[in-house]
Amino acid sequence: MDQSKYLCGIFDALQRVLKQQGITYKTLAESLSISEVTVKRVFQDRDCKMSRIVQICEVIGVPFTDVLAVAEQAPPKLDSLPVRAEHALLKTPGLLPFFMLLLNDFSVAAICQEQGISTADSYLYLRELEKIELIKLGQGDEFVWLITRPVKWSVAGPFQRVLISVNQRFVKTCIEQHHDAPMAFQSAARKISESTKEKFEQALAEVYRDFQKQASLDQLYYDQSELHSHKLLLAFSTFEIRNFCQVPDFKQG
Numbered sequence: 001m002d003q004s005k006y007l008c009g010i011f012d013a014l015q016r017v018l019k020q021q022g023i024t025y026k027t028l029a030e031s032l033s034i035s036e037v038t039v040k041r042v043f044q045d046r047d048c049k050m051s052r053i054v055q056i057c058e059v060i061g062v063p064f065t066d067v068l069a070v071a072e073q074a075p076p077k078l079d080s081l082p083v084r085a086e087h088a089l090l091k092t093p094g095l096l097p098f099f100m101l102l103l104n105d106f107s108v109a110a111i112c113q114e115q116g117i118s119t120a121d122s123y124l125y126l127r128e129l130e131k132i133e134l135i136k137l138g139q140g141d142e143f144v145w146l147i148t149r150p151v152k153w154s155v156a157g158p159f160q161r162v163l164i165s166v167n168q169r170f171v172k173t174c175i176e177q178h179h180d181a182p183m184a185f186q187s188a189a190r191k192i193s194e195s196t197k198e199k200f201e202q203a204l205a206e207v208y209r210d211f212q213k214q215a216s217l218d219q220l221y222y223d224q225s226e227l228h229s230h231k232l233l234l235a236f237s238t239f240e241i242r243n244f245c246q247v248p249d250f251k252q253g
Contacts, residue, residue, distance in 0.1 A: 008046055008148070010053060010067055010068065011043060011046040013067045013068075014043075014053070014056060014057075014060075014067060015043065017060055017062050017067070018060065021060060023060060025039045025040055025043070028056065028059060028060070031059045032055060032056070032059060037138070037144075040144060041144050041145075044144055044145050044146070045144075045145050045149065046148065046149065049223075053067075079147065079148045079151065079152060080151070080152045080153070080154050081134075081147065081151060081153075081154070083154075083157055083158065084132070085132045085133070085134060086154065086157050086158040086159055087158050088128075088131075088132040089132070090158055090159070090162070092125075092128055094125065095125060095128055095129070096159075096162065098111065098115075098122075098125045098129075099125075099129060099134070101115075102129075102135075103149060103150070103151060104229060105224060108122050108126070108141035109141070119141070122141060123141065126141065126143060129143075130143070133146055134146055134147055150212075150215075167233060170231055170233060171185070171233065174233075189239045189241065200236060201236065204234050204236055207232075207234065208232065208234060211232045
């Protein structure tokens with residue numbers, strides 16, 4: 001399978017086919033012998049195994065290869081959170097990290113266990129996320145996403161300070177691990193032409209797109225227990241070394 005055929009685009013294609021054929025989530029659920037809530041969750045989270053997607057294709061009478069072809073023609077765009085939601089996530093202490101763990105497929109139970117919080121506290125966090133229309137609560141700690149994942153983080157909005165802090169810590173970790181993984185951190189500063197700058201901007205953009213595509217494919221083909229979180233950080237800009245090297249007055253001992 002080509003990397004350009006990735007998960008979010010597949011669900012976009014499936015939804016277009018369902019709409020064209022007038023098939024509702026309720027009808028699809030009955031054909032799959034599952035609940036309508038489960039079908040809605042699958043399409044809203046855009047997260048299920050390939051076997052389920054193939055099963056959906058069989059029910060609606062469209063070859064899986066055709067769905068992949070449509071997905072390739074219209075690759076998805078990552079959506080940013082509404083600015084009001086960003087402000088709300090920062091307003092309640094602990095809400096943003098709780099939200100980020102959920103985005104990264106941690107169950108509520110796992111968050112409670114690893115973070116040492118009570119189920120009552122986790123429910124209060126979930127209620128706050130529902131208030132700002134990021135999720136819809138079900139029974140117990142079950143919920144449905146009201147946003148499309150993965151999320152594109154806005155570097156210029158309310159999260160800027162948080163993103164700077166997280167990425168500074170991440171770069172520090174990469175440098176410390178450099179001897180174990182040579183490609184964990186690479187840095188270079190050279191004088192280059194405008195055409196070379198544009199060339200590398202395009203190359204880095206392609207690396208970013210490939211990372212997103214392959215991650216979606218891996219989530220389609222592999223069990224969650226076989227996947228491990230990795231972070232890609234790309235930074236490429238003008239570098240005025242005089243702004244980073246402060247030379248104090250010389251003082252003789």
